[in-house]
Structures are given as structure tokens and as C-alpha cells.
Amino acid sequence: MSQLVNQTVQKIVDTVSQWDGVDTITLMEGEADIYNPYFFLSVDVYFRGLLPETDKRRDLFSYGSVFESSAVNRKDRFLVGEFPVRIEYKDIDRLNAMIHGDLGVATNMADSGTYAFYRLQNCSVIASKSEWLTGVRVEIQNLREDFWAVLRESVQSRMEHFVSDLGAAVMQDDDLFFLVSAAGFARSLCSLLFAVNHEFEPSARYLAEHTQKLPILPGTFRGWFDSFLRRDSSIAREKKFEIAELLARSVISL
Numbered sequence: 001m002s003q004l005v006n007q008t009v010q011k012i013v014d015t016v017s018q019w020d021g022v023d024t025i026t027l028m029e030g031e032a033d034i035y036n037p038y039f040f041l042s043v044d045v046y047f048r049g050l051l052p053e054t055d056k057r058r059d060l061f062s063y064g065s066v067f068e069s070s071a072v073n074r075k076d077r078f079l080v081g082e083f084p085v086r087i088e089y090k091d092i093d094r095l096n097a098m099i100h101g102d103l104g105v106a107t108n109m110a111d112s113g114t115y116a117f118y119r120l121q122n123c124s125v126i127a128s129k130s131e132w133l134t135g136v137r138v139e140i141q142n143l144r145e146d147f148w149a150v151l152r153e154s155v156q157s158r159m160e161h162f163v164s165d166l167g168a169a170v171m172q173d174d175d176l177f178f179l180v181s182a183a184g185f186a187r188s189l190c191s192l193l194f195a196v197n198h199e200f201e202p203s204a205r206y207l208a209e210h211t212q213k214l215p216i217l218p219g220t221f222r223g224w225f226d227s228f229l230r231r232d233s234s235i236a237r238e239k240k241f242e243i244a245e246l247l248a249r250s251v252i253s254l
Helices: 003-016 054-060 092-100 104-112 115-122 132-140 145-172 175-196 204-212 221-229 237-252
Strands: 022-028 041-047 065-070 075-080 083-091 124-128
Touching: 003 022, 003 041, 003 075, 003 083, 003 124, 022 115, 022 132, 041 092, 054 065, 083 092, 092 115, 092 132, 115 132, 124 132, 145 175, 145 237, 175 204, 175 221, 175 237, 204 221, 221 237
Parallel strands: 041 083
Antiparallel strands: 022 041, 022 124, 065 075, 075 083
């Protein structure tokens, strides 16, 4: 990271680490080029108890501008100079319950994906008051086989629904429903491949790149997937639906 980025990260750590209940602060190492549109500072704050209220956090981040907060997702966004900052607050007790809970969590991840586990596994720790994250990383690296089996079954069912929706959109000549179904299919197809490979999913902006690098893929996957994602009009919707069926069958057979 550049010196300016390091200084910005340190400001955030100096602010947040003083709050009661904050245990661990992490940073996701993403796009390194600060001029790339994908660049932003992605910080996770793992805590127990209560956080300062939104207005109080706005005051504490007084060195930032354009402050926005989401009460639903527990996220703050603001700018420090020209650097976009996104902070997500994550309740340790809720995470522990999810990790130690029954296999229903795998079913729920068919919708949300395993990105939360990916962040836990791949983040850089920039401040910590305990060994909580170290222990959690060991646990999620050794998830039971039945976790992956339930996740695969749930994601596969979701993918098959999207294939059916694609066919219905073609039959009805419905452009918007086809587009929505195509996006859902592409996402669930990748999620299924990550489940097959027992790996956690990255963020959507890196999903295509990471999917192509998975060790277990159908031999024809890359060519068919590239054709399905092609944005020009050279491939009719009917043909894309056929490609989706081929992709689905090839992944299910793994």
C-alpha cells in the first residue's frame, strides 16, 4: 500500500480501536491501484455488545466527508481525501452462532454465498485484542463434509430454478426477465463450482477471475461460460439458454 493509504488505514484503526467491545479490525487487500474504479478501503470491525450510534460515529470520523450509514447492514461509507472507505461492523456472537450452528447455515448460504467466510479467511489483521480470529480461521478451514454437501445441494437447486426461468423468458420473449435470470444463473453457477471445490466465494467483482482458476472445472466450462457472458447480439437468447443448460449439466456431473 502507498504511504497515503497506510496513513488513512491508521486513522481508522486509531478511531475504531478505542470503542468498547471492538475485538478485531481487518482490511481486505483488493485492487492496489488507487486510480482503478474498483479501488476502495474495505474494513471489517468485529465486535461484541453495542457500537456508538450513527451520529456519534459521524463525529468520530470527522476527518472524512460524504458520510453515509446503513442501519440495516451495519455499514459506514465515507471519503478520506480521495479514498473511498467502507466499514462493515460484524457481531462476533452472531458469527460464532453461524459457524457453530446446525447445517441450516449452509442452506441459507445458497442465497447469500460464502463471501463472509472468504473475508474471514483472506483478510489482513490490522488490530486485534484477542486470538478470536485465529481460532475462527482454523474452524472454517476444517468445515465438515456434510456442510459442503448441503451447500452444494442448495445452490444446485437455486441454479436449476434460474435455468428454468431462462427458458420461460425465451418462450415469453421477455427481455428483462431473461436478463435478471441470466444474472442469477451466472452467480449460482459460480457458487456451485466453489461448493464443488470446497472453496469460499470472493466478492462479485472478482468472481469471474477466481472461478476460472478453480482446480475442478468441466473441460468445456471456459468456452461455454465466455459465450454465455458475451454481451453482443451475435448469440441469440435461445442459444444462450442452450448454453446455460449445457453448463448446468456439466457442473452437476462433477
